[in-house]
Amino acid sequence: MSAIVLEAKHINKSFHDPITIPVLKDISFQLRESEFVSIIGKSGCGKSTLLYILSTMDTDFEGELLINNQSVVGETDAALALIRNQHIGFVFQFHYLLNEFSVLKNVMLPGLKLGQYSAAEVEHRAYEKLRILGIEKEALKKPNQLSGGQKQRVAIARALINDPLLIMGDEPTGNLDKKNSAIVFDIFKELAASYKQTLLIVTHDNEFAANTQRIIEMEDGKIIN
Amino acid sequence: MKYKLIADIAKSLLLARWKQTLIAAVGVTFSITMFITLLSFMSGLNNMLDGLILNRTPHIRLYKDIKPNAQQPITLAKKRDTTYNFIHSIKPKRERIELFNSATIISALKEDKRVLGVAPKIATQIFYNVGVMNITGVINGIDIEAESKLFFFKDYVVAGNFMDLKNVTNSIILGKGVADKLMLNIGDVIQVTTNKGEQLPLKVVGYFQSGLLDIDKSQSYCSIATTQKLLGEANNYITDLQIKLKDVALAPPMAKEMQEKFGVDAIDVQTANAQFETGSSIRSLISYAVGITLLIVAGFGIYNILNMMIYEKMDSIAILKATGFSGNDVHAIFISIALSIGIVGGAGGLLLGFGLSSIIDQIPFNTASLPTVKTYPIIYNPTFYIIATIFSVVTTYFAGFFPSRKASKIDPVIIIRGK
Numbered sequence: 001m002s003a004i005v006l007e008a009k010h011i012n013k014s015f016h017d018p019i020t021i022p023v024l025k026d027i028s029f030q031l032r033e034s035e036f037v038s039i040i041g042k043s044g045c046g047k048s049t050l051l052y053i054l055s056t057m058d059t060d061f062e063g064e065l066l067i068n069n070q071s072v073v074g075e076t077d078a079a080l081a082l083i084r085n086q087h088i089g090f091v092f093q094f095h096y097l098l099n100e101f102s103v104l105k106n107v108m109l110p111g112l113k114l115g116q117y118s119a120a121e122v123e124h125r126a127y128e129k130l131r132i133l134g135i136e137k138e139a140l141k142k143p144n145q146l147s148g149g150q151k152q153r154v155a156i157a158r159a160l161i162n163d164p165l166l167i168m169g170d171e172p173t174g175n176l177d178k179k180n181s182a183i184v185f186d187i188f189k190e191l192a193a194s195y196k197q198t199l200l201i202v203t204h205d206n207e208f209a210a211n212t213q214r215i216i217e218m219e220d221g222k223i224i225n
Numbered sequence: 226m227k228y229k230l231i232a233d234i235a236k237s238l239l240l241a242r243w244k245q246t247l248i249a250a251v252g253v254t255f256s257i258t259m260f261i262t263l264l265s266f267m268s269g270l271n272n273m274l275d276g277l278i279l280n281r282t283p284h285i286r287l288y289k290d291i292k293p294n295a296q297q298p299i300t301l302a303k304k305r306d307t308t309y310n311f312i313h314s315i316k317p318k319r320e321r322i323e324l325f326n327s328a329t330i331i332s333a334l335k336e337d338k339r340v341l342g343v344a345p346k347i348a349t350q351i352f353y354n355v356g357v358m359n360i361t362g363v364i365n366g367i368d369i370e371a372e373s374k375l376f377f378f379k380d381y382v383v384a385g386n387f388m389d390l391k392n393v394t395n396s397i398i399l400g401k402g403v404a405d406k407l408m409l410n411i412g413d414v415i416q417v418t419t420n421k422g423e424q425l426p427l428k429v430v431g432y433f434q435s436g437l438l439d440i441d442k443s444q445s446y447c448s449i450a451t452t453q454k455l456l457g458e459a460n461n462y463i464t465d466l467q468i469k470l471k472d473v474a475l476a477p478p479m480a481k482e483m484q485e486k487f488g489v490d491a492i493d494v495q496t497a498n499a500q501f502e503t504g505s506s507i508r509s510l511i512s513y514a515v516g517i518t519l520l521i522v523a524g525f526g527i528y529n530i531l532n533m534m535i536y537e538k539m540d541s542i543a544i545l546k547a548t549g550f551s552g553n554d555v556h557a558i559f560i561s562i563a564l565s566i567g568i569v570g571g572a573g574g575l576l577l578g579f580g581l582s583s584i585i586d587q588i589p590f591n592t593a594s595l596p597t598v599k600t601y602p603i604i605y606n607p608t609f610y611i612i613a614t615i616f617s618v619v620t621t622y623f624a625g626f627f628p629s630r631k632a633s634k635i636d637p638v639i640i641i642r643g644k
């Protein structure tokens with residue numbers, strides 16, 4: 001049996017503005033190495049909220065969260081930043097590329113921050129990721145010179161730069177057409193299969209979900225399947 | 226922390242908004258320029274005005290005052306516990322204003338490490354005789370070399386050679402006002418009468434202009450020997466000892482010390498000219514206040530540009546945090562932006578401030594009362610430049626601090642959810 005990469009134990013979350021509404025109710029599940037999992041559910045059922053908690057960006061919740069067998073509850077801002085930097089790659093519906101930097105530099109930034117490799121090596125690795133995603137020709141352009149699908153692939157390359165254990169996506173194909181979302185799906189599948197990375201992808205695209213190894217279905221803040 | 230990466234990101238954000246950052250930097254440059262120029266000019270002015278009086282004023286003056294004796298005969302009588310002595314209308318007895326032991330005092334002072342130099346002097350009231358008119362005046366008998374060295378006498382002799390006072394017997398350097406009033410030229414002879422009625426013809430060898438009209442209208446200078454001859458006194462007759470110290474701040478305690486040690490009266494420059502100290506310090510205070518105000522205004526400029534930048538770059542900050550940059554990293558990025566604006570603007574301000582004060586230094590400034598001053602006075606003091614540097618860095622740091630903290634506290638979830 002392969003190693004557990006992420007473990008959520010009895011996670012509860014409520015919003016208190018303006019009245020207390022529970023959004024996540026007793027969420028528990030595990031993700032293993034090399035798994036390709038999708039989360040589906042009706043709009044407003046708490047998928048994004050769950051993903052922000054799992055990615056350590058949102059610390060305001062009850063319950064236990066272990067990433068790479070390490071509890072993240074009560075960790076400092078800097079320690080959580082390091083966990084995100086090293087172990088988690090996040091792809092959003094919107095690409096969030098920095099227009100001040102070239103495509104290449106955008107991909108390199110998290111790698112430079114981690115500082116595991118020299119700047120030259122990080123650059124080499126960034127080219128490598130861009131090549132996997134088929135956009136190495138665009139490396140020296142500014143993000144605003146790319147098409148929507150290309151930008152999304154740059155954002156994926158950025159998520160991959162530090163070879164994270166876990167790649168999370170919040171509707172990463174939501175803004176893409178059929179063809180581009182098929183490309184992204186194939187990339188994800190390849191990452192899980194060849195690079196042993198774990199993927200957790202929120203999607204509304206049932207066809208996309210059906211092709212993943214496992215589907216987590218949510219309703220009203222609970223996992224129902 | 227990866228300083229290079231932080232600096233790199235800061236630079237890119239800064240260049241993306243280079244027009245606004247340039248304006249913020251120009252604000253700092255302007256205020257530092259004004260700060261430096263103002264201080265250099267104000268302290269030049271202070272120095273000039275102080276010099277008007279203080280250059281020529283001894284730090285301590287030893288003299289003998291005419292006053293009633295503190296030891297009246299009654300105090301010698303045996304004192305009884307139950308009585309008090311009241312004496313009314315005490316008058317000073319006839320006494321000479323000579324410093325009797327001047328030679329010993331001078332040699333004692335020359336031993337003293339704190340003393341820069343001593344210049345003996347005789348001050349005496351005289352009349353200048355012109356036709357039937359007698360004009361009152363004062364003759365200062367001076368040691369020319371000591372007076373020149375300690376009190377810049379030579380700078381104030383506007384016509385003639387000051388050394389002639391020593392080399393020509395029975396010579397006098399007249400105050401410019403006296404010479405104008407008596408219509409005397411160099412080479413002419415003037416009659417002076419002492420208050421004891423003795424008369425002496427003196428040859429005019431120069432004019433003297435102090436810049437203080439009252440002094441120039443009444444005072445003149447002779448050598449000590451000439452003055453002694455005029456007064457009919459022996460060659461050890463001295464009425465004043467003018468002392469210049471290495472550190473003027475020591476003057477008040479040393480004056481007290483000398484008063485006791487030598488049994489003479491002593492007055493220090495601080496007591497004699499208290500109003501000048503106040504004037505100088507208020508002028509400096511005003512320059513500092515204006516300079517700091519300008520810097521604070523510039524600080525608000527930096528605060529604004531950073532706030533705007535942070536508002537615009539919310540998304541970038543959110544994604545940096547989402548991909549592993551901590552709050553401290555974000556804080557460091559924006560503080561670096563603020564500091565580089567401050568340092569670049571400040572360095573420009575130092576250069577321009579130096580340039581502007583050099584220009585002012587060249588502008589002619591001629592005034593009859595200040596013969597030694599030809600251009601506007603400027604002082605080049607490294608302290609001003611150091612203070613300006615420190616101020617520009619400190620203000621920009623504080624201007625950047627609150628926006629940076631705001632940026633570091635941005636919650637990426639809120640931004641990303643907002644899309």
Ligand SMILES: Nc1ncnc2c1ncn2[C@@H]1O[C@H](COP(=O)(O)OP(=O)(O)OP(=O)(O)O)[C@@H](O)[C@H]1O
Nearest residue numbers: 015016017018023042043044045046047048049050
């Ligand atoms: N800041 C907030 N304050 C109060 N309620 C919130 C806040 N953010 C989200 N919610 C509520 O929490 C619930 C879950 O929101 P979430 O964004 O996780 O849904 P989702 O499953 O991602 O939906 P979608 O598929 O439309 O993206 C929603 O009902 C939403 O109204």
Ligand SMILES: [Mg+2]
Nearest residue numbers: 047048049170
């Ligand atoms: Mg959502």
